[in-house]
Every structure is written in structure tokens, then in C-alpha cells.
Amino acid sequence: MKIIEVKDLTKKYREHTAVDGISFEVEEGELFAFLGENGAGKSTTINMLTTVLEKTSGKAIIAGHELGKEDDEIRKVNGIVFQNSVLDKKLSVKDNLLTRGSYYGLSKKEVLKRLEPFAERFEMKDIWDRKYEKLSGGQRRRVDIMRALINNPKILFLDEPTTGLDPKSRKLVWDYINYLRKEYKMTIFLTTHYMEETRDADHVVILDKGHIVSKGTPAELKSKYAHSKLVWYTPLSDRAEAIITKISGKFAYDADHYNIETDQNLTEFIFEHREEIRDYEYIKGTMDDVFLNLTGKELA
Amino acid sequence: MKDFLGFTRRNLLIYFKDVLAIIFSLLTSIIVFVLYLLFLKGTFVEALNGTMRGLENIVNGADIDMFVNGILLSGILGSALITIPYTCLQTIVKDKEAGVDADICSTPLKRWKIILSYFTASSICAFVMTSIILTIGLVVLNAMGDTHMTAASIAAAYGIVLLGSVSSTALFMVVMLLFKNSSTSTAFFGILTAAAGFVIGAYIPLSQFSDGVQSFCNLFPASHITSMIRNVLLSGVADSINNDINGLDGGAFISSIKDTFSFNAHTFGTSFTVQSSVIYIAVIALVCIALMTFAYNKTYRRR
Numbered sequence: 001m002k003i004i005e006v007k008d009l010t011k012k013y014r015e016h017t018a019v020d021g022i023s024f025e026v027e028e029g030e031l032f033a034f035l036g037e038n039g040a041g042k043s044t045t046i047n048m049l050t051t052v053l054e055k056t057s058g059k060a061i062i063a064g065h066e067l068g069k070e071d072d073e074i075r076k077v078n079g080i081v082f083q084n085s086v087l088d089k090k091l092s093v094k095d096n097l098l099t100r101g102s103y104y105g106l107s108k109k110e111v112l113k114r115l116e117p118f119a120e121r122f123e124m125k126d127i128w129d130r131k132y133e134k135l136s137g138g139q140r141r142r143v144d145i146m147r148a149l150i151n152n153p154k155i156l157f158l159d160e161p162t163t164g165l166d167p168k169s170r171k172l173v174w175d176y177i178n179y180l181r182k183e184y185k186m187t188i189f190l191t192t193h194y195m196e197e198t199r200d201a202d203h204v205v206i207l208d209k210g211h212i213v214s215k216g217t218p219a220e221l222k223s224k225y226a227h228s229k230l231v232w233y234t235p236l237s238d239r240a241e242a243i244i245t246k247i248s249g250k251f252a253y254d255a256d257h258y259n260i261e262t263d264q265n266l267t268e269f270i271f272e273h274r275e276e277i278r279d280y281e282y283i284k285g286t287m288d289d290v291f292l293n294l295t296g297k298e299l300a
Numbered sequence: 301m302k303d304f305l306g307f308t309r310r311n312l313l314i315y316f317k318d319v320l321a322i323i324f325s326l327l328t329s330i331i332v333f334v335l336y337l338l339f340l341k342g343t344f345v346e347a348l349n350g351t352m353r354g355l356e357n358i359v360n361g362a363d364i365d366m367f368v369n370g371i372l373l374s375g376i377l378g379s380a381l382i383t384i385p386y387t388c389l390q391t392i393v394k395d396k397e398a399g400v401d402a403d404i405c406s407t408p409l410k411r412w413k414i415i416l417s418y419f420t421a422s423s424i425c426a427f428v429m430t431s432i433i434l435t436i437g438l439v440v441l442n443a444m445g446d447t448h449m450t451a452a453s454i455a456a457a458y459g460i461v462l463l464g465s466v467s468s469t470a471l472f473m474v475v476m477l478l479f480k481n482s483s484t485s486t487a488f489f490g491i492l493t494a495a496a497g498f499v500i501g502a503y504i505p506l507s508q509f510s511d512g513v514q515s516f517c518n519l520f521p522a523s524h525i526t527s528m529i530r531n532v533l534l535s536g537v538a539d540s541i542n543n544d545i546n547g548l549d550g551g552a553f554i555s556s557i558k559d560t561f562s563f564n565a566h567t568f569g570t571s572f573t574v575q576s577s578v579i580y581i582a583v584i585a586l587v588c589i590a591l592m593t594f595a596y597n598k599t600y601r602r603r
Contacts, residue, residue: 052402075408086403088310090317099313102306103407151407 002061003028003155003187004049009058011044018044020210021058026189026203028154031181033198034191035291036207042191043083045207046159049189050078063154076104079153081144083160089133093124093143096132097150104151111150118149121179138169145176155187156180162194195287204287208295218287223263225293226285230260233279243273304413307404311421315388322429324489325387328379328496329433335503336372344368347560352553355545359553362445363541369444370534371561373437375502378526380430381464382496385472386489388422392476393485415596419469419589426465434461448536456532464525467581470588471521477595500526506562518565521584524577527565531574534563 004026011019019041026032034042047053049060051071060067063077087096101111119125122142127135132143141161148156158177162170174197180186190197198204198218205215214221227250234240236253244251247269250261263285270277315321323330332340345368352359395401404414434457441447479485497503499517506514506523517523542554558564565572572580 047402050406052405072408075406078406080403080406082399082403084399086398086400088314088400091310091313095310095313095317099306099310100403100407102309103303103404103409105302105408107302 001028002026003063004032004189005061006049007059009045009048009060010056011041011048011053012056017210019048022205022207022210022212024205024212024215026155026187028187029181029185030202031177031188031190031200033201033204034189034207035193035195035198035204035287036191037193037295039209040207041210042207043159044210046080046157046189046191050080050157051075076151077154078157079148079151079155080157081141081148081159081161083163085132085140085144087132087140087143087147090131092129092131093135094128096143097147100147101150106150114150114152115146118146122146122176136169137165138172141165141169141173142176145173149180153186155189158188158190160191160193162192162197195291198287206291206294213294214290221290222285222287224290226287226289227261227263228285229283230262230266231257231281231283232260232277233257234276240276243276303407303409304417307409307414307417308421308424311388311391311418312424314391315421315425321387325384325429326380328383328493328502329376331493332372332375332379332497332502336375340503341368341372344371348557351556351560355549355553358546358548359541359544363448363537363544366441366445366447367534367537367541367557369441370447370537371530373434373441374526374529374533375497375500376437377430377434377461377529378464378500378522379496379502380433381426381461381468381525382500382522383489383493384429385422385426385465385469386475386492388425389418389469389472389476390482390485390489391421392418392473393479394482397481411597412593415473415593419473419592422469422472423465426469427462430461430465431458434458446540447533448540449533450536453532453536457529460525460528460532463578463581464522464529467521467525467585467588470585470592473592474588474595477592477599496522499523501562502526505560507560511566514562515567518567518572521581523562524565524572524581527562527572528574528577530561530563 002025006025007023008021009019009023010017010021022041022045034045036042044053048055049062049067051067051074055068062074065073065077067074087100091099097115098108098111101108101114106114115124122145124142124146127139127143132140135143145161161177162173165173177188177190181188190201192198201218203215204218204221206213206221214225216224230247232240232244233256235256240258241251244258244260247264247266248260248262252259266282270280315325345364348364348368349356395404401414405411438447438449438454475488476485479488499520500523501517506517509517538554538558542551545553564574565577
């Protein structure tokens with residue numbers, strides 16, 4: 001079942017078009033990734049889908065509610081983790097969460113009840129009474145995610161949730177995201193410019209200058225736009241190149257190895273030439289390659 | 301209703317949990333108080349003694365002291381009613397800058413409730429803080445001598461503080477629309493704290509300035525509020541002094557010091573009574589409320 005349906009969604013700021021007629025669909029319970037560099041229109045799209053920004057044109061149906069007509073209903077089913085922390089630094093974690101809960105008409109008791117299942121999983125007890133400004137980057141992100149869960153959202157929007165975090169905190173954030181998907185079947189709408197974060201996505205949309213340049217599963221995108229690579233460590237020789245041409249015409253010698261671009265299954269080839277090919281690496285095509293091939297740009 | 305109350309509570313906590321913000325919001329009042337201790341009191345007493353030549357033996361010195369202390373308290377209250385709401389309302393600018401308003405707008409909280417909540421929280425902060433100052437001031441003045449204040453005038457003082465809190469907040473809600481980031485609103489606050497004491501006549505009585513400057517200063521509701529506070533705080537003392545004089549000067553002394561210390565605001569030749577000042581402030585507040593409702597609704601819809 002489709003939980004988000006977007007058709008020709010556009011956002012214009014006077015002469016500048018931030019999002020230009022994009023269309024896509026998100027299935028319920030999936031991890032949907034929006035990939036693009038800064039300024040590609042990822043946050044603008046999220047802001048429109050979460051009713052923070054008014055769309056200029058186009059149509060979007062979110063959990064059965066039409067954007068622009070049933071915004072209050074949409075707000076009830078959305079949870080958002082913004083790119084930058086938006087909680088109040090001078091307030092405690094508890095005060096932040098209780099006040100945010102009240103915006104959804106929830107009492108203190110109701111907020112605490114809703115967050116109870118997550119509190120332990122997210123290791124919140126030690127920081128519950130601590131001021132938000134005193135928390136580390138990773139702890140703040142945890143609280144941000146907790147805040148987004150206050151209203152039991154059907155869709156959790158995560159706008160570059162791991163930007164600026166250390167590797168340990170990034171891993172933790174991903175543990176929480178995976179937990180929410182597994183335990184609560186929550187739909188996750190993610191924007192990121194970290195390629196590796198799209199690896200586990202069910203669908204990826206690549207955005208460039210407000211346009212969708214491609215969409216599909218990571219496997220589909222990689223098979224279309226990325227090539228696997230065989231790195232063969234051997235001296236430069238005619239004999240080696242004669243072997244290489246059996247599998248690929250695209251190769252180059254670099255320092256002490258050949259870089260061979262190929263999408264073939266190499267098991268038989270390597271077995272056949274096992275005497276010559278003793279030292280090698282097989283590198284599968286990545287989402288970085290997909291992005292580079294589609295936009296001509298590299299991401300962080 | 302829970303959403304509105306929750307957001308109002310959040311805006312109140314933002315102010316009351318930030319000790320530095322509280323101190324800065326009271327900066328002009330603190331400066332007025334320090335200057336009073338250093339030299340203002342002496343200057344004011346000297347000015348009064350100069351005016352009452354020939355009446356020194358008749359007028360109770362304690363009443364003169366109480367009068368000057370009351371002038372100080374009105375100055376502290378008047379300036380607090382400018383700087384406290386302004387500090388509270390800076391939350392609007394900070395929320396915009398930090399993207400907090402996006403978080404708020406993503407919730408079912410209605411746009412008009414957001415605006416009303418900022419307004420309510422700032423009015424409450426200003427009223428609570430200024431009422432605390434007023435209460436402490438009255439306790440101290442009572443400990444120092446007879447304030448000659450009735451229960452009705454004390455109640456009126458709190459009423460004026462409430463009017464001042466609401467009207468200042470309404471005015472500054474409109475002012476906040478001008479700022480895109482907190483650095484400009486903070487820079488403006490610097491100017492405001494420096495100017496506030498002069499505009500309400502806390503440092504120097506407004507009567508010492510030219511008619512043009514007086515008229516300009518009295519355009520601000522805060523000047524009217526300060527004049528009204530002076531009226532309710534000091535009318536009892538003024539009456540006591542007048543009773544001491546017993547009609548010897550035909551009321552000239554009290555009339556003269558009321559003019560000197562601006563018991564009534566004057567703007568471009570028009571003298572305001574307390575009642576007309578209330579109407580003036582109410583009109584200004586209503587115009588500002590209408591303006592802010594229109595402008596903020598547009599701002600939040602455009603996000």
C-alpha cells in the first residue's frame with residue numbers, strides 16, 4: 001500500500017525553482033532514501049511533505065490525506081527529525097519532550113506513556129533531566145528522534161540525521177532506525193548525502209538541482225549506472241592485456257595493477273587464469289558510482 | 301487548548317530558565333537603580349528643595365524622600381516594561397533563526413495559536429517580573445516610611461503594570477517582524493536599553509528636554525505608563541505634602557513638581573490625563589495587535 005504519492009511537486013522562490021515537478025511513490029513500511037548534494041532540494045521536499053512549507057504546485061497524498069487540503073491530518077501522522085537540532089537548549093530533555101507533546105494535544109501522562117517503550121531502548125534515563133545544551137551530539141540526536149516519535153507517527157522523516165555525528169553515534173542512530181522499522185513497521189523517509197546510508201534502502205531517489213535524475217532499488221540503480229571493478233596486481237605486459245580483453249575492453253594500468261571495469265561474473269574467468277591471476281581484488285559497483293555517473297558530481 | 305497552553309508554557313520556560321536573559325532584561329532597571337544610589341537621588345532632592353524655597357520648615361522631609369524614592373520605583377518599573385517583553389519576544393527571532401518554527405509548524409498547533417502564545421507568554425513574563433519588582437519596591441518603601449498609598453492605588457498600580465505589559469508586548473511583536481536574525485535584534489536591544497531610561501524620564505525628567513523631544517518620547521506607550529505609575533504611586537505623598545503646606549501656595553508647589561516629573565504626558569501641545577493615556581495606550585496596543593495578527597499569519601503561511 002502506498003503511504004506517500006507525489007505528483008509534479010514544485011516549489012518556487014520567485015525566480016529560483018528549488019524543487020521542479022518531482023513525482024514518486026513510497027510504500028508503507030519501507031525505507032525510502034532521497035539522495036543528493038546540498039541544495040538539491042531534499043530538505044525543501046521534506047518541508048513540503050511535512051506541511052512546513054507551502055507547495056507552489058503539484059499534488060501529494062500522505063497517508064491518504066491531500067497536502068494543502070488536509071494538513072492537520074498530515075501533521076498528526078508525520079514525525080520529523082530535522083537536519084539541525086530544533087529543541088530548546090536551555091530546557092531539560094523532559095521539558096522539551098513534554099512541551100512538544102502538548103502541541104499534539106497530549107497530556108504529560110500521555111507523552112510519558114507513548115515514549116516509555118523507546119526510553120529504555122534509546123538509553124534516555126540518564127539524560128532525562130539534563131539540559132539539552134549539555135548533551136553530546138549523539139545524545140541530542142537520540143532526543144531528536146524521541147521527539148519525532150511523540151505522536152506515534154506512521155511516517156518518520158529524517159533529514160540528514162547523521163550529518164556531523166561521529167561513527168559510533170551514526171551507528172547508534174542507524175540501530176534506532178532499524179529498530180523502528182522492525183518493531184513498529186514504520187515508514188522511514190530519509191534524506192542523506194552519505195552514499196552508504198542508502199545501501200539498505202528499499203528505494204532510492206536521486207535528486208539534482210530540484211529534478212529527479214533517477215529512482216529505483218539500490219540494486220537496480222547499481223546495475224544501471226555503476227560498474228564492478230577487478231583490480232589485478234601484476235606487471236604491465238601484453239600477455240596480461242590479452243587475458244583482460246577476454247572480459248572487458250575498459251581497463252587501465254595504474255602503478256602496479258590493472259583497473260578493469262566489468263559487470264561479468266568473474267568466477268570462471270579467475271578460475272581459468274588462476275595461474276596468472278594470483279593477487280587481485282573484486283570491487284562491486286557502489287552508490288557513489290551511481291551518483292557520479294548520473295550527476296557528474298561526487299558526494300561526501 | 302492543551303497545545304496553546306503547552307506552547308505558552310514552553311515560551312515562559314525559555315525566559316525563566318535563562319538566568320542571563322533575566323538579568324539582561326532587567327539591565328536598564330538595574331542601571332536606573334545604580335544611578336539613583338550614586339547621584340540621581342541627590343539631584344532630584346536638590347531640585348525639589350530648590351522649588352520649595354520658603355516651605356522647608358512646613359514640608360515633611362520624609363515625604364520628599366518618599367516622593368523621590370517613588371520616582372525611582374516608577375522609573376525602574378517603566379524601563380522593565382520595555383526591556384522584559386522585548387527580551388521575551390526575542391524568542392520569535394531566535395526560533396526563526398534556529399528553525400524551531402519549522403518544528404512548531406509541523407505539528408497540529410494552529411498558526412494563530414503560535415502568534416497568540418508568543419504574545420501571551422511575553423505579557424505574562426512582563427507582568428510577573430514587573431509585579432515582583434513593584435511588590436518588592438512597595439515593601440521597601442513601606443519599610444522606609446509612610447507611602448500614603450491606599451489599597452485602591454496599590455491595586456491600580458498592578459493594573460497599570462498589566463496594561464503596560466500587554467501594550468509593550470503588542471508593540472514589540474510588530475518590531476520583531478523587522479528582524480531576520482538574533483544578532484540584529486540584540487543590537488537593537490542595546491540601543492533600546494540605552495534609550496529606554498531617557499524616553500521614560502528615569503534618568504532626567506522629561507520636562508528638562510525641549511518640547512519636540514518631550515513630544516517624541518511621549519509617543520511611546522511606555523512613557524504614558526510611567527506617568528500613570530507615578531500618579532498612582534505618588535498621589536498620596538503629593539497630597540500629604542499639599543496638606544502640610546495647607547494652601548499657603550495655592551497648590552503651586554505640587555503642581556510644579558508634577559509638571560517637572562511628568563505626571564501627565566504631553567505630546568505636541570496636548571496634555572494627557574490618566575484616562576486619556578489609558579485610551580491612547582489601548583488604541584496603540586489594538587493597532588499593533590491587528591498589525592501583528594495580519595503580518596505573522598502571512599509570515600507563517602509563507603514558510
